[in-house]
Amino acid sequence: MTEPAAAKSEIHEPPEIPILNKYWNRLRERLTKIRAPRLFLHEEGLFLLLAVIIGLFSGLSVVCFQISIDWTRIELLGSSLAPDPLHVILVPTIAGLVIAALVIFVFPRVRGSGVNQTKAAVYIYDGYIPFSTVIGKFLTCALAIGSGQSLGPEDPSLQIGAGIASALGRRLHLSREKVRLIAPVGAAAGLAAAFNAPISAVLFVIEEVIGKWSSGVLGAIVLAAVSSVTVLHLFLGEAPLFRVPPFHLAHPSELLSYAVLGVIGGFASLAFIKLVSYLRMQSKAMPKWTHYVQPAAAGLLIGVMGIWMPQVMGAGYDIIDQALHDQFTWKLLALLAVFKILATSFSFSSGTPGGMFAPTLFIGAMIGGAVGGAEHIFFPRLGGSVGGFALVGMGVLFAGFMRVPMTSVFMVMELSGNYSIILPVMISNTIAYLISLKYQPVPLFDLFSRQDGTELPSMEEQRERSTLLIEDAMRPPAEIVLRAEDTVADASRRVSATTLDFFLVSHRNGDWTSVTKDQLRRLIKEGKGSQPLARVLSGSLVPWLHPDQPLDVALRQIDEWPMLPVIHRADFNNLQGVISLADILAAYGAAKDEEEHGKAGRRALPPAGRPSS
């Protein structure tokens, strides 16, 4: 956010209490007088140092956040894994009312996905995330998750990190470009600490928030993620989120079972996305007054479910851990998956702040475990260990629901610490991802942002969008290509028959220049007809292109040249084609037509600025 220059000199009104007033003024004077050594003059250096500070702050915040969730749960629901029914119904319902009041009256920005709000900060608000959002997310999510709402702490952690980063970046007067990039740095730090998985966090932020591997921001993201995870290890220990059972792929035929898991997981992801987006639309469309009671209603429904299945309440890490260790029957696992989908859909669509990461992992683990357990019973020769299936299942849902295929693969590998799981994970995740992509073209986060009336850049669409190349626009080589060793007279004779005016000249050393008919005529008049073109042409070199380069490279190069040569990468004198501005525009026009006609209906939702509600 850019600040008005005049406003910067203004100072907050001091507190009204005289004794505090005195100390405040004294502190202010001392701080103003401090002349710290100018160690951080370089913006890049400061950015990296700031990344570490952000990582440490985010790590500490996430530690406090996790403790708060636990304390809230114990205080409200008790320490038992199966609290008494009265508590199970009343606590999430009453907490829902409190959360609704907080969200509506105190922290209106905490509603919604933290991933999208971080993206909005990057792409819309110049990196600005109000610090009140950080506090709001912390309080409301701790209360929501602690009271048993079926949501996870990762998304809020991500936004807490991003909010801290944004506040620090703005206070330290970073450049506008850096302030924009600072929010994802904090997001990665928050997510890394929440997941205890720095690689996955870095990948997720790059895959879903930034969308590109830029060396400028990658270093900062990695530093922040590492710092935050270090803090987490320092305070809460190095134990991973789940204790993962040993995994061993006994026979390649087991991969068939994992392919089946991919198919089932893909359709489950699809059902989950459809249900969440449908309920969210419905709840947004309801009268305003209902927003005061929606979280409570969701809490009540979850409480009712929780009487029979307390496992669906809260983030559910312990239950995932138990599923990984084959402690449920396959039927119960399947039921838990179904009820968790319902519970999470109710919680999230009601506007209760909280994340979808943990529920996604939960549902994935349950589906994986159920598939593994069922295969053990019905096709005992096919399957591996149930724990292995549950582990792969987590990645499957992550790929199908969150639509981050790379992160999903690395996440499972990072959580398990086992490389041999890579094959089943890749197979299952790819299948689930493709199924989800086929039947739900708009990814989850983009769906949410469009429901909220904003058009954030879709990383998946960017990935999927086919890039136009120069070979898509170039024409076959011009009829006449002159050689630098040709004499002016010969060249003039060769071009006299054609109506064209601009000709490319090929040099032996691979350079390309150009000549026009007028230039040739003038040179002949000057008596230079017997001289080779190389000696008499003094114009600048024509920039050349290669067929595989993106078309926008041609746009940048073409400048005022009527046409540019497209040459072979291994033989610079081998002209593959030519390209002009008209060719480029024609190619873009054709691509647009194709996109509009060929992909009609891809966008099921109204464009940005016209929210459906």
Next chain:
Amino acid sequence: MSPEGDRLCPRCGQLIPAGQTECPVCSRPQGFLWSLERETLVLLSIAVLVVFFVITGFAVQRYHASQLALGGRWYLRGEAALQSKRAEEAVEDFHTALVYARDNPIYQMRLAEALVRANHLAEAGVYLRTLWVTQPGNGTLNLLLARLAAKAHNAPEAIRYYHNAIYGVWEKDPETNRRMVRIELSKFLLAEGDRNDAESELIALQAELPPDAKVHAEVGSMFVQVEDYRRALQEFQQAVKINPKWAEAWAGAGTAAYQLADYAQARRYLERAVELDPKNKDAAQKLQISTLVLELDPFQRRLSQQERNRRTIAAFGQALSRLNQCAQSRGVNLKAGQPTAPFASVYSNVKKMQPKVTRIDMQRNPDMVNNVMDLVMQMEEAAQQACGTPPAPDQALLMISHRRGSTGGVTER
């Protein structure tokens, strides 16, 4: 503030309340912090970070303490449930305890034990194997896995885990634990019918037994099961030496001596056993037989020829009476017509021998004792074959015959 009519600031995204034109954030006068130099702000951030570290450290310390307490509380509940044989409840309690102390090895072991006791064998197996990956040398873990394998009758796996447990690490009282595991392994091998391996384990165990009557007696009983009566007798002798008032140990020693056909010693031990525990019918029966053997055996040393002959004649009479009674109960009249098997051949021998079994004849021919006793054995075996277990005096005669067969003549004492 009502959300009605609110809109978002296009610059900062903050909510602009209805009726206001300017964003409350963007239009707010900038704070004091904006006037500080960048370097000062970095140092200030680091200072805040340090304070945050301290506060978080304090909070985490309290958090860990409360988690530890909760874990302990649920663990104790689980222990109580396990003690009162409410295994399902114990499973729940230990599960909860592990939520608060996930890596506590004691809770993990107790959960595994509770799972086994609640018969959640598959779940226990997976749980234990997961733990085993991180602690393959843990004695308790291997023992639990061995028990699971034993329950599933997977002998090779059970034996492997039992051996792992024997050679594994035990935090408390490793010697006792290893001994208990070896005893358990021996019992498992006996149950599986693998006597040779069981005997090997018992021999290994014998060398390291503590001065504990119960342990000696237990090992002695297992030696009896593998039919190594000599080692069994040694163990029972150790047991009675340590606890002379333990009837079972005396009975065990008596049984072992009885099986070794050392009836004099058997009688001595069994007399003591019956004296200490008059209700022990098996000991009383064995005592009776041992006494009869000692009273009826004509092959005992230091007997006069006269006494030897008397015993032989008495044995012949006893065996013949048993044969007649048995034949009668089967509806066979030995004296009339041709008796059927198994009496036929025996009775023809009896008819030939009977006139010669007199004191005078036997005095003249001392070797007749052997011939008569051979016939006694045939008669008793035929009667046993036809009519089942004989009464005590006849059992004693059978014992004498068998002992004679194994020792080939005169027996000790």
